[in-house]
Amino acid sequence: MAQQNRQRLALKHPSTFAQYRTLLSKDLRQEFRTKEMVTSMGIFAVLVIIVYGAALALTAQSIDIASMSGGLIWALIVFTSLTGLNRSFSHEKEQGCLEGILLVPLDRSVIYLAKATSNFIFLALVEVIAVPLFMFFFMTTVPFAPTFGMIVWPLLLGTIGMAGVGTMLATITANTRSRDVLLAVLFIPLIYPLLYACVTATTAAILGSAQWMDLYTMPLVMAAGYDVIMLLACWVLYGFAVSA
């Protein structure tokens, strides 16, 4: 029969972190080359701001915009992340690459972590553009509270949570029929606690009233708790969802 054992290539199993880095660099290089996801999310964010403009144009002077801006920023972020998440798996699905990666002997959760990190980076990039833009359009009349800088923390925790849960749901809805509406229907109820906590914390930071701490720290702790629990659950369940 054929010659028994031909000289086989040496295979040194890479560490999980090395595989994570390879997958992440693939995502980043692909996005850097096409810039498809970041531009589509950025444009969507600008469009949402324009819709806000129409919605608030008449009332902007009379109402206290500061107390609502926390909520408006987060509404902007939720819908922008939805458009991004919908496209996050389009490359994998297009040429069946997800199966190519599933063929590699690696832990499925590494795929999850790499994809969640890349989604987090893209979402954070868009937020860095969209939030200041929002402030430019709506909050120029609002005096800057000393605690304004503190909105960074809820933004950070919220984006981590949304990227984490969103990546899991995007994997599930990637090859279903009504893909984008299904992702929204699943994403928003599941993300509600995080959203509620982040909006409260952001609004407290923006208003910066005397006892702003008690309206700030508790929601922040809740958001952090949500992130930890949800990312853990998604980490464990991802193996089932991706190879279904």
Added chain:
Amino acid sequence: MADELAIQARHLVKAFGTRRAVDDISLNVPRGAFLAIFGPNGAGKTTLLRMLATLSRPSSGTLAIEGVDAREHADQARDRIGLISHQPMVYPDLSAEENLLLYARLYGVADPEARVRELLDQVGLLHRRLDPVRTFSRGMTQRVAIARALVHDPDIVLLDEPYSGLDPHAVDVFDQLIDQIRPGHTFVMVSHDLRKGFSLCTHALVMARGHVVTADSKDALDFDAFERLYRETVGMGVA
């Protein structure tokens, strides 16, 4: 006898509820053999191949790939398998080299750059290695897919209807490549193309509705006898 076998499957079943896509199939594929699997659509050929590629878990039955149990130590089994499917599984926006480097690093190939260069040369795409795969023709993309499937030098090469969508010239180039990598590798091919599959294979297997209908080594029958047998068995199954 066991170590002689590349793939050993016992009573493989893939069922969900009462529907059995693959129903109690046992296979012994010796090392270096070329098994061609034929059968009508919906016979469970692709399901069987996906099970062999450890992409889907069998509902019951045992599967050993190169002596390694594919259910318990799936990772070790995956080191030995390369899959070429009608989907190329490469990223269109990345260049051919970047795609192969990605898989080479994921598999943990010792010297990825050298290995990738060698493979690209073997498939004759060295001159186009920096262009994104999006700009490649269907035939060239299929050759990148072959290179991707071989990047970690697998012992077993699984082919899922590799000829679909290829023009005659691309088919010839594909056959040439298969012959090149033939020595020392075991092949399992799912195909509709009786003539092409029969010419390449050492063993043939016909499936219908999840069962093995007939199975024989090639020298036991010539092509016309095989074609009549295929028409008869598959015809009867579907009637």
Added chain:
Amino acid sequence: MDPVLQDIYSTIIPSAPFIIAAYALLWAALLIYVIISVRSLKKSEAQLAVLEETVASLKAQRAAAPTAEGAVSAQQAASEKAAEAAAPKIAE
């Protein structure tokens, strides 16, 4: 009516419609659900009966006269033999 007594019971009447509505709607929701599931149970049971009859009759007809066309069982036997044959043949 003594004003204090009236005040004590002042919320009873206005709250009555809400309570009735609550219990009525809840009871209606449960009832509708039961009706729908019982009806679909009956429908699928009827389908099951019909199908099992046809399967039974097909089996009876096949057992009675194994014609060429009805060679499923024969073909089944063939594949059993083939499956056994597959094992040793391929593994020569």
Added chain:
Amino acid sequence: MADSQKKKRPVPEAGQWPDKLLVPVLVAGVVLTTVGFLMAFLYAAPVDGAEVNGFQLIGSKLVTHRQLLSQKIFYFHMPVAIVSFVMLIAAAYYAIRFLASKNQRYDTCSRVAMEISLLFVIGTMITGDLWTRFEWGVWWTWDPRLTTYLILMLIVIAYFVMRNSVDDPERRATYGAVISIIAFIDVPICMMVTRLIPTSIHPVVVRQNGMAPDMTITVMVCLVGMLCVAYGLYRLRFRTVRIEERVEALKEQLEEE
């Protein structure tokens, strides 16, 4: 009742001991809930509402507060809510069992449990909302409890939207299991988040600071009654779905003949 016919045709994983319990449990459920309903209005004392300036001797008791009838909704509201959670827990349990064994039967159990959970959540929303309408005079407030149930209802609806948009049964079952587990984790968090974050607008109305013994008994009766009704419905729906699957399988088999 049609129960005797059911025995004749064995259906996979239905008709064993759980189904024999079907009729007695359903009957017990109906009886208990009606008894609970009557007790709520006749046996349990009405709860004291707002202060009344003055007092009145009624029967043997000195009454100084407005007697509230609206509180009577509570006797069905709480049991229905608890049952909806019990069903969500059952769905998550079967989902884990399905992921471990990939046995389709657990997928069916999980799906039917989610269905019953949705039914009882809708029940909770109906009774809760009417109570809010009377207590606070507004149809909807973003009160912690109401928002938690709204989110739970939306998640279960999303679960079923997902189930209808995936065709491959195994993938549908796996995705369904994953979502019901995530929902099971998400809902308590939602409950905590909405309660612990101090909402500036509405002080959290403490509804029951400790229940009088007679009220607790009534609630218990209603609760057990509702649990029996839920179990009965669960088995009924489970049998229907299993028969439908058997019909599907037979059809497929016939096509091949």
